[in-house]
Amino acid sequence: xxxxxxxxxxxxSTLNRETTVLKHMMRRAVVWEYLSRNPFLDSQxxxxxxxxxxxxxxxxxxFLNLDEIDHLLAACExxxxxxxxxxxxxxxxxxxxxxxxxxxxxxxxxNRTAALTxxxxxxxxxxxxxxxxxxxxxxxxxxxxxxLFPLGPNQISVAFxxxxxxxxxxxxxxxxxxxxxxxxxxxxxxxxxxLQTLLGHRDGRMTARYSHLSDAYLKAAxxxxxxxxxNAGRVENASNVATS
Numbered sequence: 001x002x003x004x005x006x007x008x009x010x011x012x013s014t015l016n017r018e019t020t021v022l023k024h025m026m027r028r029a030v031v032w033e034y035l036s037r038n039p040f041l042d043s044q045x046x047x048x049x050x051x052x053x054x055x056x057x058x059x060x061x062x063f064l065n066l067d068e069i070d071h072l073l074a075a076c077e078x079x080x081x082x083x084x085x086x087x088x089x090x091x092x093x094x095x096x097x098x099x100x101x102x103x104x105x106x107x108x109x110x111n112r113t114a115a116l117t118x119x120x121x122x123x124x125x126x127x128x129x130x131x132x133x134x135x136x137x138x139x140x141x142x143x144x145x146x147x148l149f150p151l152g153p154n155q156i157s158v159a160f161x162x163x164x165x166x167x168x169x170x171x172x173x174x175x176x177x178x179x180x181x182x183x184x185x186x187x188x189x190x191x192x193x194x195l196q197t198l199l200g201h202r203d204g205r206m207t208a209r210y211s212h213l214s215d216a217y218l219k220a221a222x223x224x225x226x227x228x229x230x231n232a233g234r235v236e237n238a239s240n241v242a243t244s
Contacts, residue, residue: 093181
């Protein structure tokens with residue numbers, strides 16, 4: 001560590017992940033007979049009080065409105081590959097490294113799907129491509145190595161954040177494109193199980209933090225059901241109301 005550098009305390013989520021690894025190591029050490037007992041457990045077999053999981057803060061809820069999406073894509077335009085990357089991210093919900101791993105062979109152009117073999121949870125999955133995502137990928141120049149995005153993770157992240165600043169958008173990160181995709185899918189009526197599949201989550205609880213609804217959507221939902229007036233019998237389908 002550099003002299004005079006400020007020490008940053010690890011977050012609760014970091015501590016929880018590291019503790020989980022240590023707990024697993026102790027359990028395996030007992031099974032393999034390296035230890036006679038698990039030092040992380042009390043005499044009744046319960047986890048010691050100091051090793052219980054810490055409470056973690058809730059996930060981010062940031063997603064773009066429609067005007068911000070237009071501004072972002074316009075700001076990405078001058079940078080090679082960046083607008084296509086952002087378009088695919090917003091329209092598929094794929095993670096950064098999942099998009100960067102795409103090759104021409106991994107795309108089924110006829111059935112409009114992308115095959116992912118390098119995912120965060122290690123499970124292969126297929127991603128459906130809408131018109132915007134498919135057109136963005138088709139427009140990319142062919143390469144000898146077959147890669148669609150010949151950029152590294154840091155390169156794309158830095159270029160994206162610069163585009164965000166050019167667009168005048170505040171508090172928005174590359175991973176929030178995934179939030180944006182999931183939020184609009186939820187507002188379009190996609191149920192939790194379908195959203196979980198689209199995002200490639202193992203745990204449905206992870207999906208819940210992406211299912212945010214915009215204020216405009218909530219207001220439209222309330223305005224769509226009017227009770228106690230002459231038009232009380234008229235109920236509009238608020239799920240199709242465009243957000244802004």
